Amino acid sequence: MKAWAIHLMKLLFPPRVLLPDIIGIDIGLTIAALALLVYLTKTHRWGWLWREWLTTVDHKRIGIMYLIAALIMLFRGGVDALMIRTQLIGPHEHFMGIQQYDEVFTTHGTVMIFFMAMPLVIALFNVAVPLMIGARDVAFPRLNAISFWLFAVGAILLNVSFSIGGSPDAGWTSYAPYSELAFDPGVGENYFLLSLQVAGIGTIATAVNFLVTVLRLRAPGMSLSKMPVFAWSALITSSLILFAFPPLTVAMGLTMLDRLFHASFFTVSHQGMPMMYVNLFWIFGHPEVYILIMPAFGIFSEVVPTFSRKALFGYDAMVVSLLAISFLSYGVWVHHFFEMGAGPTVNVFFGLSTMLIAIPTGVKMFNWIFTMWGGRIRLTVPMLWQLSFIPTFVVGGATGVMLAVVPGDYQYHNTYFLIAHFHNVIVGGTVFGLLSGMYYWWSKMFGWQLNQRQGTWAFAFFFAGFWLTFMPQYFLGFMGMVRRMGTYPAGLGWTAFNFWSTIGSYLMAIGFLIMVYNIVWSRMHPNWDTTGDPWDGRTLEWSLPSPAPIYNFARIPVVHERDAWWEMKLQDRTDEVKISVDSVEPIHLPKNSPMPIILGLAFLVGSIGMVFSWFWLAILGALGIVADLAYGSFADQTEITLDPHYIIETESALGRLQS
Amino acid sequence: MSTPTTLPKEFQDQQESIRIMGFWVFLATDVALFGCLFSVYAVFRSRVALGPTPHQIFSLGPVLLETLILLTSSFTISLSLFAARRDRLKPALYCLILTLLLGASFVTLEIREFSHDVMAGHTWHQSAFLSAFFTLVGTHGSHVTFGVVWAIMLSMQLALRGLTVINRRKLYTFALYWHFLDIVWIFLFSIVYLTGIA
Numbered sequence: 001m002k003a004w005a006i007h008l009m010k011l012l013f014p015p016r017v018l019l020p021d022i023i024g025i026d027i028g029l030t031i032a033a034l035a036l037l038v039y040l041t042k043t044h045r046w047g048w049l050w051r052e053w054l055t056t057v058d059h060k061r062i063g064i065m066y067l068i069a070a071l072i073m074l075f076r077g078g079v080d081a082l083m084i085r086t087q088l089i090g091p092h093e094h095f096m097g098i099q100q101y102d103e104v105f106t107t108h109g110t111v112m113i114f115f116m117a118m119p120l121v122i123a124l125f126n127v128a129v130p131l132m133i134g135a136r137d138v139a140f141p142r143l144n145a146i147s148f149w150l151f152a153v154g155a156i157l158l159n160v161s162f163s164i165g166g167s168p169d170a171g172w173t174s175y176a177p178y179s180e181l182a183f184d185p186g187v188g189e190n191y192f193l194l195s196l197q198v199a200g201i202g203t204i205a206t207a208v209n210f211l212v213t214v215l216r217l218r219a220p221g222m223s224l225s226k227m228p229v230f231a232w233s234a235l236i237t238s239s240l241i242l243f244a245f246p247p248l249t250v251a252m253g254l255t256m257l258d259r260l261f262h263a264s265f266f267t268v269s270h271q272g273m274p275m276m277y278v279n280l281f282w283i284f285g286h287p288e289v290y291i292l293i294m295p296a297f298g299i300f301s302e303v304v305p306t307f308s309r310k311a312l313f314g315y316d317a318m319v320v321s322l323l324a325i326s327f328l329s330y331g332v333w334v335h336h337f338f339e340m341g342a343g344p345t346v347n348v349f350f351g352l353s354t355m356l357i358a359i360p361t362g363v364k365m366f367n368w369i370f371t372m373w374g375g376r377i378r379l380t381v382p383m384l385w386q387l388s389f390i391p392t393f394v395v396g397g398a399t400g401v402m403l404a405v406v407p408g409d410y411q412y413h414n415t416y417f418l419i420a421h422f423h424n425v426i427v428g429g430t431v432f433g434l435l436s437g438m439y440y441w442w443s444k445m446f447g448w449q450l451n452q453r454q455g456t457w458a459f460a461f462f463f464a465g466f467w468l469t470f471m472p473q474y475f476l477g478f479m480g481m482v483r484r485m486g487t488y489p490a491g492l493g494w495t496a497f498n499f500w501s502t503i504g505s506y507l508m509a510i511g512f513l514i515m516v517y518n519i520v521w522s523r524m525h526p527n528w529d530t531t532g533d534p535w536d537g538r539t540l541e542w543s544l545p546s547p548a549p550i551y552n553f554a555r556i557p558v559v560h561e562r563d564a565w566w567e568m569k570l571q572d573r574t575d576e577v578k579i580s581v582d583s584v585e586p587i588h589l590p591k592n593s594p595m596p597i598i599l600g601l602a603f604l605v606g607s608i609g610m611v612f613s614w615f616w617l618a619i620l621g622a623l624g625i626v627a628d629l630a631y632g633s634f635a636d637q638t639e640i641t642l643d644p645h646y647i648i649e650t651e652s653a654l655g656r657l658q659s
Numbered sequence: 660m661s662t663p664t665t666l667p668k669e670f671q672d673q674q675e676s677i678r679i680m681g682f683w684v685f686l687a688t689d690v691a692l693f694g695c696l697f698s699v700y701a702v703f704r705s706r707v708a709l710g711p712t713p714h715q716i717f718s719l720g721p722v723l724l725e726t727l728i729l730l731t732s733s734f735t736i737s738l739s740l741f742a743a744r745r746d747r748l749k750p751a752l753y754c755l756i757l758t759l760l761l762g763a764s765f766v767t768l769e770i771r772e773f774s775h776d777v778m779a780g781h782t783w784h785q786s787a788f789l790s791a792f793f794t795l796v797g798t799h800g801s802h803v804t805f806g807v808v809w810a811i812m813l814s815m816q817l818a819l820r821g822l823t824v825i826n827r828r829k830l831y832t833f834a835l836y837w838h839f840l841d842i843v844w845i846f847l848f849s850i851v852y853l854t855g856i857a
Contacts, residue, residue, distance in 0.1 A: 263784065
């Protein structure tokens with residue numbers, strides 16, 4: 001073989017990707033991909049796939065694509081978690097080598113935060129927000145599709161790294177100087193940097209989109225104070241993203257300049273400063289955890305009133321506390337590194353501001369409890385996740401306040417106490433919340449409901465497994481076990497706690513499998529949602545059929561009260577959402593466009609060029625991006641007009657014509 | 660809320676006015692981006708390692724020229740918008756082209772300045788200060804470059820399609836972007852160059 005070919009093979013397939021398990025997965029994935037290609041060709045689905053999904057700009061479909069991607073990523077990140085826990089089941093365990101262990105925990109964290117939790121949040125924003133504020137789509141539908149494809153490119157980049165080139169291995173935080181070229185050669189970190197930057201651009205675009213959607217596209221009469229709290233949470237989350245993601249872009253960008261172009265930002269040798277990276281990262285990172293939890297708060301504020309048959313208690317306090325948390329979240333980032341040596345004054349400031357966040361969060365807890373108080377509670381699956389969230393999140397929040405005590409933090413900084421704390425809030429808060437929302441809005445997405453009994457079993461296993469996994473880890477933290485340990489000796493008293501923690505993670509995996517079974521079974525035995533309002537809901541999305549027609553509202557409702565749909569039902573005004581044959585106006589909708597997916601492809605090509613330092617390819621990708629943007633800019637026919645006859649036909653098939 | 664007729668022309672169409680708002684929100688994220696880079700520069704300014712200090716490599720002449728060019732281009736883009744609001748296509752188009760030429764000459768001068776530094780051996784590898792300097796000023800410069808490409812496409816669209824509702828909005832958002840870059844440059848000029856030379 002020629003020398004350059006050998007060089008290329010070594011670059012693409014270094015020894016760390018030639019482990020037997022990775023090769024096995026490679027073969028399996030290749031077979032699955034081929035099978036999918038054959039299936040799509042045999043059933044002549046390519047045109048359908050292109051027209052209905054890949055070029056769509058419909059927020060409902062984009063939401064579904066986000067959801068599917070997020071569930072696949074939950075599987076990937078979950079397998080990583082099981083590998084980590086299996087390695088730690090007993091002392092001196094060597095299920096994986098240490099290098100692979102480093103790669104797995106890095107991928108676990110990155111996938112779960114950026115490619116599972118974020119897209120699941122955005123999925124539910126897409127599915128529910130336009131419908132609940134009475135809009136026909138988001139403010140910028142094509143930008144919405146661009147967001148999705150940039151997220152997809154980021155996810156692809158991170159996920160191919162383990163089989164081509166090598167995974168990142170510096171932790172999801174990728175602190176300098178570990179992540180610098182001198183200490184971390186190879187392309188793994190490049191994958192991490194590029195995937196987060198590309199996905200980050202998509203996330204910023206989503207934030208712009210939903211901020212403007214919520215502020216400008218609400219139905220007539222829906223003032224901000226009559227808006228559902230989930231829409232509020234979308235608004236506030238978007239504003240957090242707007243100012244939190246640029247620091248991430250800068251942190252990733254400067255690291256990339258260090259690694260690829262020999263700049264000297266975070267290397268000590270030319271008076272660079274690794275702590276600069278850490279500061280930038282957490283100026284992003286702390287608001288990020290609120291970006292993840294706010295939507296969950298929003299979901300619970302919809303789920304609790306619906307299943308308690310009562311209006312939300314303390315609506316104003318709910319909104320004000322969301323705003324307070326978002327404001328405070330920018331003033332706490334130093335609590336991730338009290339050990340930096342910033343001095344007592346600075347540390348006390350950041351410790352106190354951290355503790356302050358407990359106050360608005362506590363207000364919210366009481367408001368949900370008081371909403372349930374005296375209500376007629378139905379223990380549906382969304383409600384089960386909500387009820388279990390309250391004690392779980394309280395424990396997670398309380399341990400967070402413990403971590404904010406500066407002298408205490410010197411003891412348990414970066415131990416398993418911290419690991420237990422943030423899983424307690426991110427799984428117990430965000431994931432419980434998002435799963436609650438997924439079960440809640442499932443029929444609105446697909447038209448059929450998820451089986452409740454199976455959903456309850458999935459919940460039970462996941463919940464029990466969750467507590468069994470993470471409670472022992474608090475004790476491990478007190479006993480001195482630090483995070484990211486690849487293995488540990490016997491005789492430290494850690495063995496039993498680690499063993500039970502691992503068993504707990506297996507229970508969570510069983511819960512996840514039941515959930516997958518639940519989805520597949522419910523698809524095979526569909527329980528059709530014919531009314532569009534299976535939960536006896538309160539907000540406008542339940543006034544629509546499930547799934548909603550492409551134009552959402554044939555007639556935009558006029559809102560008089562909070563919980564607009566509930567009021568219409570109480571006052572017998574439900575005919576207001578139906579159309580009469582002689583009053584139908586044509587509807588303008590955005591047209592499908594291939595521009596977003598082509599933009600994603602250009603970003604993919606350019607990113608691969610950057611990852612492997614093939615700059616000719618990076619330039620090619622950049623030219624592709626500019627060309628595609630120009631193509632998008634010159635396309636003038638961007639709307640289609642739906643004929644009134646089509647609308648009347650669709651609505652009458654759904655039984656929604658006024659008699 | 661004023662009635663539609665009293666609104667400026669770019670805002671009279673509901674959808675286009677929503678797009679202008681979206682652009683404002685995007686500019687907010689760009690402020691955050693530059694804010695981070697300025698903070699990095701402020702911290703790294705004195706960390707010159709074995710490389711030159713700001714005082715040693717900055718010279719006022721070319722930077723002052725760049726400043727004048729960029730400020731003039733901000734004036735010409737305003738003229739373009741002014742003409743567009745009076746439905747005068749040709750002056751609007753010519754002022755836009757003038758703006759993009761000024762932008763291009765700004766970028767040329769900046770590249771000259773950078774390559775001069777690099778030729779003298781002052782690459783960004785040399786120190787944290789130089790890394791922060793080249794990145795902060797370079798990010799602004801690449802924004803201007805992107806703006807020039809954008810202006811080329813916009814002038815083509817104006818020439819082909821005239822002052823349509825969409826093109827009015829595009830010209831308006833471009834003007835916002837251009838003024839924003841001008842404001843960033845004012846901060847660069849004073850915080851990076853003037854305090855560095857002093």
